[in-house]
Amino acid sequence: MRKIVALGATSLIAQETLKNFAKDKDSFFLIGRNEEKLNEVAKNLEVLGASEVNVKVVKDVCDFKAHQEIINEADKMLSNFDNFFVFYGVLGNQKEMEEDFSKAKELLDVNFISVASFVSIVANKFEKEKRGNIAVISSVAGDRGRQSNYFYGASKGGLSVFLEGLRNRLSFSNVNVLTVKPGFVATPMTAHREKGLLFASADYVGKTIYKAVKKNKNVLYTPCFWWGIMFIVKHIPECIFKKMKM
Amino acid sequence: MSSSSNSSNDFITDKYLSWGRIPKVSQEIRYLEWLSDAKFPKSEKSILARGLGRSYGDSCLNENGILLSTELYRRFLDFDEKTGVIRCTAGITLEDILDVALPKGWFLPVSPGTKFVTVGGAIANDVHGKNHHVAGTFGCYVKKMALLRSDNKIYEISPNKEIELYKATIGGLGLTGIILWADIQLVSVKSGFFDGEFIKFSSLDEFFEINKESGKKFDYTVSWLDCASQGENFGRGIYMRANHSQKDFSELPKDPIKLPLIVPFNFPSWTLNNFTVKAFNFAYYNKQFSKFVKKTVHYDPFFYPLDVVKDWNKIYGKNGFYQYQCVVPRDDNDKAIKEVFKTIVESRSASFLAVLKEFGEVKSPGMLSFPAPGITLCLDFINLGEKTVKLLQTLEDLVKGFNGKMYPSKDTCMRGSSFRAFYPNLNEFKKYIDPKISSSFWRRMNNS
Ligand SMILES: Cc1cc2nc3c(=O)[nH]c(=O)nc-3n(C[C@H](O)[C@H](O)[C@H](O)COP(=O)(O)OP(=O)(O)OC[C@H]3O[C@@H](n4cnc5c(N)ncnc54)[C@H](O)[C@@H]3O)c2cc1C
Ligand SMILES: NC(=O)c1ccc[n+]([C@@H]2O[C@H](COP(=O)([O-])OP(=O)(O)OC[C@H]3O[C@@H](n4cnc5c(N)ncnc54)[C@H](OP(=O)(O)O)[C@@H]3O)[C@@H](O)[C@H]2O)c1
Numbered sequence: 001m002r003k004i005v006a007l008g009a010t011s012l013i014a015q016e017t018l019k020n021f022a023k024d025k026d027s028f029f030l031i032g033r034n035e036e037k038l039n040e041v042a043k044n045l046e047v048l049g050a051s052e053v054n055v056k057v058v059k060d061v062c063d064f065k066a067h068q069e070i071i072n073e074a075d076k077m078l079s080n081f082d083n084f085f086v087f088y089g090v091l092g093n094q095k096e097m098e099e100d101f102s103k104a105k106e107l108l109d110v111n112f113i114s115v116a117s118f119v120s121i122v123a124n125k126f127e128k129e130k131r132g133n134i135a136v137i138s139s140v141a142g143d144r145g146r147q148s149n150y151f152y153g154a155s156k157g158g159l160s161v162f163l164e165g166l167r168n169r170l171s172f173s174n175v176n177v178l179t180v181k182p183g184f185v186a187t188p189m190t191a192h193r194e195k196g197l198l199f200a201s202a203d204y205v206g207k208t209i210y211k212a213v214k215k216n217k218n219v220l221y222t223p224c225f226w227w228g229i230m231f232i233v234k235h236i237p238e239c240i241f242k243k244m245k246m
Numbered sequence: 247m248s249s250s251s252n253s254s255n256d257f258i259t260d261k262y263l264s265w266g267r268i269p270k271v272s273q274e275i276r277y278l279e280w281l282s283d284a285k286f287p288k289s290e291k292s293i294l295a296r297g298l299g300r301s302y303g304d305s306c307l308n309e310n311g312i313l314l315s316t317e318l319y320r321r322f323l324d325f326d327e328k329t330g331v332i333r334c335t336a337g338i339t340l341e342d343i344l345d346v347a348l349p350k351g352w353f354l355p356v357s358p359g360t361k362f363v364t365v366g367g368a369i370a371n372d373v374h375g376k377n378h379h380v381a382g383t384f385g386c387y388v389k390k391m392a393l394l395r396s397d398n399k400i401y402e403i404s405p406n407k408e409i410e411l412y413k414a415t416i417g418g419l420g421l422t423g424i425i426l427w428a429d430i431q432l433v434s435v436k437s438g439f440f441d442g443e444f445i446k447f448s449s450l451d452e453f454f455e456i457n458k459e460s461g462k463k464f465d466y467t468v469s470w471l472d473c474a475s476q477g478e479n480f481g482r483g484i485y486m487r488a489n490h491s492q493k494d495f496s497e498l499p500k501d502p503i504k505l506p507l508i509v510p511f512n513f514p515s516w517t518l519n520n521f522t523v524k525a526f527n528f529a530y531y532n533k534q535f536s537k538f539v540k541k542t543v544h545y546d547p548f549f550y551p552l553d554v555v556k557d558w559n560k561i562y563g564k565n566g567f568y569q570y571q572c573v574v575p576r577d578d579n580d581k582a583i584k585e586v587f588k589t590i591v592e593s594r595s596a597s598f599l600a601v602l603k604e605f606g607e608v609k610s611p612g613m614l615s616f617p618a619p620g621i622t623l624c625l626d627f628i629n630l631g632e633k634t635v636k637l638l639q640t641l642e643d644l645v646k647g648f649n650g651k652m653y654p655s656k657d658t659c660m661r662g663s664s665f666r667a668f669y670p671n672l673n674e675f676k677k678y679i680d681p682k683i684s685s686s687f688w689r690r691m692n693n694s
Binding site: 012015034036037039040041043044047048049186187188191192193194195202 | 257259261277279280281282283317318321322323324325332346
């Protein structure tokens with residue numbers, strides 16, 4: 001049975017992913033910003049079969065000084081956890097960030113810097129223990145920069161590269177690192193958008209993440225057709241790409 | 247990101263249709279996400295909660311108003327494995343409940359013909375299943391609910407508390423408030439399998455013959471009727487009856503393999519015509535060779551044969567289709583239902599799935615609940631425009647004449663005058679409607 005620490009446990013993709021682990025009777029330490037929502041997620045996991053669910057409120061993930069302490073607490077509560085998942089992220093408003101860089105910095109801090117900090121701490125722990133699973137939600141948006149969301153894209157792209165390097169390092173210590181790259185998913189983050197054919201349900205995406213963790217996959221495009229889409233997008237020559245309206 | 251208050255999150259779309267895809271309407275969509283910050287949506291427009299849109303007509307639509315979708319509000323709140331009472335948010339589906347409860351020996355007390363409906367939707371339409379003659383409706387198993395109304399108060403309602411509001415909410419078409427969560431009493435079973443018998447009958451009289459003994463011996467009964475054949479094949483079909491299997495685990499067949507099929511887009515309209523419908527009905531009747539078959543079946547193919555094909559409603563093309571369900575009391579020689587069925591067959595516009603079943607006497611707490619003692623008939627009609635609407639009105643008049651009634655969750659054409667005749671409790675019910683809530687169905691009933 002796994003002992004799972006989940007950051008951003010109130011995100012819909014998190015809820016739908018963790019549901020599957022709960023059915024395996026795993027134990028959880030859920031971290032999020034809002035206690036009541038965390039309790040709702042926790043209760044659901046308990047009904048679904050979780051052996052143990054703890055919740056922890058962390059109001060500001062960018063309070064870097066607190067990170068080590070939070071991980072220590074999780075380790076104590078679960079008596080040595082072996083799975084670490086990061087789900088949280090913000091989409092941001094591209095136009096606002098172009099005009100006010102402090103907004104962009106906030107997004108980069110949340111989506112990339114704070115995640116890198118948490119994951120680094122856990123990486124050192126797992127490396128010593130010579131086991132563990134790290135899974136982080138990045139995005140297909142990080143595969144290539146586009147004018148419509150390059151701050152978000154950069155934060156996720158940075159995250160993907162970071163995880164790639166970490167995977168290389170930890171491959172010698174029996175630690176698996178999974179980079180999850182969802183396409184469009186119907187969640188609160190995209191609630192205001194018309195759902196076209198490319199949209200997947202969080203339910204489906206959660207199941208694929210669960211399977212990828214169990215299979216120790218490296219990179220997961222979900223749904224898988226996004227691998228094909230991004231393959232093409234990545235191979236459009238820059239001189240053409242820069243003129244495209246995307 | 248809280249659901250109801252954040253207006254930048256809301257959008258207007260014409261993509262949220264009902265299962266029959268008639269009428270086409272545009273609505274503003276908002277989402278209910280968390281119990282802890284559930285607030286009644288603020289707006290000048292009227293509000294209607296929505297589950298998975300498995301109602302066929304316009305009772306789950308709110309044209310030019312707001313739909314408060316519960317599709318992202320899908321969590322269990324508690325499960326007492328000793329008593330079998332499960333508390334879930336309104337967006338939990340019947341599939342979710344089966345997934346959690348069956349391994350612990352509990353089953354749905356009542357289930358409609360698809361498991362892709364929400365608890366909120368199942369309560370608001372007070373849905374029925376193949377066991378109505380012994381078990382009653384879904385509403386009979388709702389022990390308690392929380393209802394959010396536009397005064398922003400949450401009412402805990404049950405058969406002992408706020409009784410009238412409880413009764414109005416069961417089968418209340420979503421008009422009395424937003425159901426936040428409900429306690430459902432499940433039933434204990436040995437497995438998810440059924441010991442079933444499948445009997446071919448060649449006429450309606452034979453159906454009634456088989457039905458007489460079946461109701462007493464079997465908890466689940468339903469029949470499929472060929473609605474394309476006239477003459478000597480008129481009224482033929484297959485009677486299905488079953489009980490929860492008492493077999494031990496080792497004797498049971500394996501779970502069926504799930505092969506999800508998807509209808510990705512609307513079929514062009516020529517794919518469905520008299521010929522294909524006839525062929526389907528012929529094939530369905532003849533897929534069973536012998537008159538009598540006995541076998542142990544998993545609940546999935548038995549309860550939810552259509553769920554295998556995701557979005558099967560798109561076979562009907564972009565014109566959509568009508569679904570129709572009525573119940574008429576039994577009378578001498580069952581003249582009434584025979585007359586209704588004859589009118590349908592002669593119209594030659596019925597489609598694949600006609601279902602016949604006898605409802606029982608178990609009374610639902612719901613004020614506007616549809617099921618009543620008698621024979622219920624349910625089927626699809628291809629949308630042939632005016633012609634189909636006319637036929638539906640003929641049927642409506644017939645049913646009114648026979649003191650029967652029609653099911654709002656499957657209705658697109660009923661006139662308000664008939665609705666008032668079908669549901670004499672309407673005036674009592676109206677006292678409990680939330681003034682900020684409305685639906686396309688409700689406005690249609692009040693304006694015709
Ligand atoms: C293949 C198929 C087979 C079916 N078989 C049967 C059957 O055998 N028996 C039967 O009775 N029905 C049957 N139905 C109809 C279906 O069970 C009902 O229409 C059901 O109510 C649909 O649930 P939903 O979650 O999709 O709700 P929707 O269709 O989205 O909504 C239905 C109603 O519930 C209200 N509602 C939804 N959520 C809430 C909430 N949280 N609070 C308050 N009101 C709410 C809506 O306002 C609306 O009035 C069948 C439908 C299909 C597609
Ligand atoms: N939906 C998509 O189409 C899509 C596509 C690709 C990648 N993703 C990624 O998937 C992940 C999960 O998102 P989702 O789609 O499931 O949406 P979601 O349900 O809206 O989840 C977003 C999560 O991020 C948290 N969060 C937001 N701002 C934060 C902040 N400043 N500090 C800490 N936490 C913060 C939220 O916490 P609260 O609950 O406390 O608000 C929530 O848990 C994100 O990393 C997102 O970038 C989503």
